[in-house]
Amino acid sequence: MIYNTLTNTKEEFVPLQEGRVSMYVCGVTVYDDIHLGHARSIVVFDMVNRYLRLIGYDVTHVTNFTDVDDKIINRANEEGVDALELSARYIERYYQEIDSLNVLRADIYPKASESMEAIVAMVQDIIDNGYGYATEDGNVYFSIDAVKDYGRLTNQSLDDMVAGSRDVMQDPLKRNNMDFAVWKAAKPGEVSWPSPWGPGRPGWHIECSAMIRDRLGDLIDIHGGGNDLIFPHHENEILQTEAVTGGTLARYWMHNGMLQVRDEKMSKSLGNFLRVSEIIKNHDAQTVRFYLLNTHYRGPLVYAEGSLEEAHSSLRRLWNGYRELQAYLREPPGDDDATDIIASARERFHTEMGDDFNTRAAISALFELTREMNRMTSAATLSHQGAEDALRLLQEADSVLGILPVDKEVAEMDQVVSILADVRQELRRRRIFDLSDLIRDRLKEAGIQLEDAGEGVKWKKT
RNA sequence: GCCGGGGUAACAUAGAGGCCAUGUGGCGGACUGCAGAUCCGCAGACGGGAGUUCAAAUCUCCCUCCCGGCCCCA
Numbered sequence: 263m264i265y266n267t268l269t270n271t272k273e274e275f276v277p278l279q280e281g282r283v284s285m286y287v288c289g290v291t292v293y294d295d296i297h298l299g300h301a302r303s304i305v306v307f308d309m310v311n312r313y314l315r316l317i318g319y320d321v322t323h324v325t326n327f328t329d330v331d332d333k334i335i336n337r338a339n340e341e342g343v344d345a346l347e348l349s350a351r352y353i354e355r356y357y358q359e360i361d362s363l364n365v366l367r368a369d370i371y372p373k374a375s376e377s378m379e380a381i382v383a384m385v386q387d388i389i390d391n392g393y394g395y396a397t398e399d400g401n402v403y404f405s406i407d408a409v410k411d412y413g414r415l416t417n418q419s420l421d422d423m424v425a426g427s428r429d430v431m432q433d434p435l436k437r438n439n440m441d442f443a444v445w446k447a448a449k450p451g452e453v454s455w456p457s458p459w460g461p462g463r464p465g466w467h468i469e470c471s472a473m474i475r476d477r478l479g480d481l482i483d484i485h486g487g488g489n490d491l492i493f494p495h496h497e498n499e500i501l502q503t504e505a506v507t508g509g510t511l512a513r514y515w516m517h518n519g520m521l522q523v524r525d526e527k528m529s530k531s532l533g534n535f536l537r538v539s540e541i542i543k544n545h546d547a548q549t550v551r552f553y554l555l556n557t558h559y560r561g562p563l564v565y566a567e568g569s570l571e572e573a574h575s576s577l578r579r580l581w582n583g584y585r586e587l588q589a590y591l592r593e594p595p596g597d598d599d600a601t602d603i604i605a606s607a608r609e610r611f612h613t614e615m616g617d618d619f620n621t622r623a624a625i626s627a628l629f630e631l632t633r634e635m636n637r638m639t640s641a642a643t644l645s646h647q648g649a650e651d652a653l654r655l656l657q658e659a660d661s662v663l664g665i666l667p668v669d670k671e672v673a674e675m676d677q678v679v680s681i682l683a684d685v686r687q688e689l690r691r692r693r694i695f696d697l698s699d700l701i702r703d704r705l706k707e708a709g710i711q712l713e714d715a716g717e718g719v720k721w722k723k724t
Numbered sequence: 725g726c727c728g729g730g731g732u733a734a735c736a737u738a739g740a741g742g743c744c745a746u747g748u749g750g751c752g753g754a755c756u757g758c759a760g761a762u763c764c765g766c767a768g769a770c771g772g773g774a775g776u777u778c779a780a781a782u783c784u785c786c787c788u789c790c791c792g793g794c795c796c797c798a
Contacts, residue, residue: 290798303798333796418727418794488798489728519729520792557737562730562791572736576747582761622738626746640762695757713760720761
């Protein structure tokens with residue numbers, strides 16, 4: 263089930279082609295670093311992508327870069343650099359930052375600047391089909407009067423929107439104030455591309471329509487983005503595509519909720535944003551992902567001081583349980599396979615994920631599994647088979663969530679730490695506690711927490 | 725004004741007619757040289773008001789507060 267903004271209901275997900283999913287997610291305008299709000303959208307659709315793959319779909323995930331735009335040009339002028347140079351720089355940073363968030367890269371990242379042929383062709387089609395007109399000064403507008411049913415996604419009539427819209431500078435050559443630019447004539451000195459209407463650049467909405475058509479085809483399965491894009495961006499994308507193809511653009515529209523800071527939307531224009539590059543200095547990717555996925559993607563999420571710290575505390579519980587299971591494989595086993603517990607946890611996980619990607623509820627199932635497993639490992643009733651099955655389920659879930667510790671590092675360090683731990687155990691046995699505590703304290707300073715358990719010593723990174 | 729999303733225990737979030745919500749934090753126990761982890765138990769809740777129902781946090785209506793969209797935005 264997927265909640266479809268088009269119908270405002272949850273619908274059964276049926277892809278166009280069996281076993282295949284085409285998904286387009288609106289990316290960012292690259293004139294600054296990404297912030298936690300962008301990260302939310304990116305991580306949410308990363309989760310969607312990963313889950314669809316987990317359950318067997320062959321997904322083609324496309325996310326664009328808007329690298330030609332007023333704000334980029336302005337910023338470039340301020341800094342005295344070339345606009346495309348500036349956007350290329352931020353695209354590089356974007357990649358670094360999503361990598362640091364353990365995000366699976368999309369299959370294709372088209373850029374507006376590299377899709378001009380498709381864009382110009384689409385503008386031409388719009389004009390040819392009677393949905394657009396060029397003005398004498400080289401702009402091309404989409405004619406709102408040519409469409410019959412406006413506002414399907416917004417669920418609002420044209421009249422209502424005109425009534426509430428603020429006054430903006432209008433081009434007197436527009437036939438209708440609601441007409442929007444699909445091609446903008448270049449001002450002197452601006453980056454531009456040649457076109458039948460003179461040098462210029464694409465309007466904001468057209469690039470997505472054109473790139474979708476170019477990369478994925480006329481009709482796609484899922485179109486995603488932040489819910490602040492519903493109007494006008496996605497609304498206009500629909501109009502443009504329909505003007506050209508005569509059919510609808512996407513079957514399922516998914517929109518993630520906004521991240522708020524102190525009751526305000528986090529946004530570049532409000533200047534209240536937290537850069538991912540800053541956050542990642544103090545928090546690991548797993549914690550950030552856990553924070554973002556431990557709530558439903560459609561609802562608002564309010565960031566407050568300490569939110570990430572709290573997320574980390576919660577997440578540690580999962581980590582502890584996970585490591586406990588790994589350690590348990592080296593201990594004398596019990597004979598309980600916990601088959602039912604694990605099976606019902608798996609079922610619950612998939613039921614919740616299948617219900618419009620309810621990661622919050624799916625994570626609850628993992629916590630409950632962890633409690634059961636902790637109970638059984640501490641009582642040593644769990645079998646090795648049971649521990650392996652539970653680990654496998656956690657790993658399966660993690661292939662979607664990306665919140666568990668990375669095993670590789672653990673294995674590398676395990677050997678070294680265990681030597682120190684053994685020495686310390688011997689000191690404790692001889693009741694030389696000052697030295698044993700010294701080892702523990704020094705390790706803690708190095709970010710490694712030793713924990714004495716009944717049967718042995720465990721360690722983890724703090 | 726119009727259109728969405730929200731208001732759930734100290735905090736963060738699920739849930740959407742009856743059944744034990746999840747985590748953090750708090751309190752009390754078990755374990756323990758100490759610390760930590762873990763387990764067991766406890767407290768504490770559905771913004772307000774009507775209504776429907778045997779039964780409402782969940783459905784209907786009214787009110788109220790917050791956030792977002794209607795120029796740019798994930």
